[in-house]
Amino acid sequence: MRGVVVQANPTVYAALRKRREAGLHSEAIAESQPLAWAAWLVVDEGDVAFNVFVGPADAGDTGIEMARRQCKTGTSEPWRHRRALIEKLRHLARRHGMDRVFADFIELSCCSLSNAVDKSQFAVRESRYHEIRKRYTTEELQHFSEMLALLALVMEEAGFDDVLGGLFMTLDLGSKRSGQVFTPYPVSRMMAMVTMGASPELPPHGFFNAIEPACGAGGIVVAMADTLHQAGMNYQRHLHVTCIDIDLRCVHMTYLQVSLLHIPAIVVHGNALSGEVWDRWYTPAHVLGRWGARLDRH
Numbered sequence: 001m002r003g004v005v006v007q008a009n010p011t012v013y014a015a016l017r018k019r020r021e022a023g024l025h026s027e028a029i030a031e032s033q034p035l036a037w038a039a040w041l042v043v044d045e046g047d048v049a050f051n052v053f054v055g056p057a058d059a060g061d062t063g064i065e066m067a068r069r070q071c072k073t074g075t076s077e078p079w080r081h082r083r084a085l086i087e088k089l090r091h092l093a094r095r096h097g098m099d100r101v102f103a104d105f106i107e108l109s110c111c112s113l114s115n116a117v118d119k120s121q122f123a124v125r126e127s128r129y130h131e132i133r134k135r136y137t138t139e140e141l142q143h144f145s146e147m148l149a150l151l152a153l154v155m156e157e158a159g160f161d162d163v164l165g166g167l168f169m170t171l172d173l174g175s176k177r178s179g180q181v182f183t184p185y186p187v188s189r190m191m192a193m194v195t196m197g198a199s200p201e202l203p204p205h206g207f208f209n210a211i212e213p214a215c216g217a218g219g220i221v222v223a224m225a226d227t228l229h230q231a232g233m234n235y236q237r238h239l240h241v242t243c244i245d246i247d248l249r250c251v252h253m254t255y256l257q258v259s260l261l262h263i264p265a266i267v268v269h270g271n272a273l274s275g276e277v278w279d280r281w282y283t284p285a286h287v288l289g290r291w292g293a294r295l296d297r298h
């Protein structure tokens with residue numbers, strides 16, 4: 001893998017995306033404008049991927065240092081596992097279509113996680129799990145368990161990030177009608193930091209109680225946990241989030257992602273505008289941390 005650090009602002013970010021979509025590969029983009037974003041551009045076997053960093057607008061070196069530091073954690077491994085995950089999804093998609101395979105992958109994974117902890121929903125999730133499994137051969141089902149393992153590896157190595165949201169966008173699965181264009185993670189991170197502050201003050205009852213009414217893949221929730229973690233606070237004890245989305249795939253993506261990060265959360269399949277609720281998914285951190293009682297007391 002080769003890479004270069006570039007200074008980039010949102011215009012450059014858009015240009016990078018355009019080049020990528022046009023199949024062009026960039027090794028370096030020089031930008032003389034004041035630094036609003038520092039980006040690490042990775043050129044990896046013809047596949048351009050990049051992390052964009054929100055850096056100080058006036059301190060170029062600091063921004064670039066931030067990008068460099070992040071890239072030390074973003075070694076080639078997450079990309080290798082990410083690529084393996086995409087290959088498996090594409091392999092299964094040849095017979096079933098990407099929409100179906102992606103939706104089934106996240107739902108099967110969610111059912112397994114939920115059934116490990118939430119006995120109240122066990123029967124419903126188990127019957128759904130078996131209904132989905134019937135669509136696939138034994139060999140294909142083996143790929144699903146391997147994909148969950150790969151996702152856990154990608155997430156572990158990538159650290160805090162909107163891994164599933166990024167994958168969803170890469171595979172072009174978003175519904176334009178529902179405005180399913182997810183916020184780039186560094187922007188979510190900046191928004192969380194602006195909202196919560198660099199040194200968040202714990203409320204008297206001991207936890208932040210947040211609502212994400214249009215959660216997408218849960219990127220903003222991950223960014224909240226990231227912000228608390230950076231401030232030296234244990235988000236698994238001091239953060240609870242209620243996430244809502246009208247789209248079932250988004251509910252599953254959020255549930256899977258926040259569950260793997262062990263964020264206490266309830267992920268609601270519902271309409272945040274009308275208040276309708278069709279289903280509730282409780283993360284392992286919510287169940288094991290007895291957050292039901294904690295929320296009732298609050």
Ligand SMILES: C[S@@+](CC[C@H](N)C(=O)[O-])C[C@H]1O[C@@H](n2cnc3c(N)ncnc32)[C@H](O)[C@@H]1O
Pocket residue numbers: 165178179180181182183213214215216217218219220244245246247250270271272273274
């Ligand atoms: C632009 S995306 C933003 C997702 C996420 N907050 C982010 O920043 O990455 C908007 C999300 O809102 C969801 N949505 C649209 N209308 C909704 C509604 N009435 N209730 C709940 N979710 C809704 C869509 O399915 C989509 O996932």
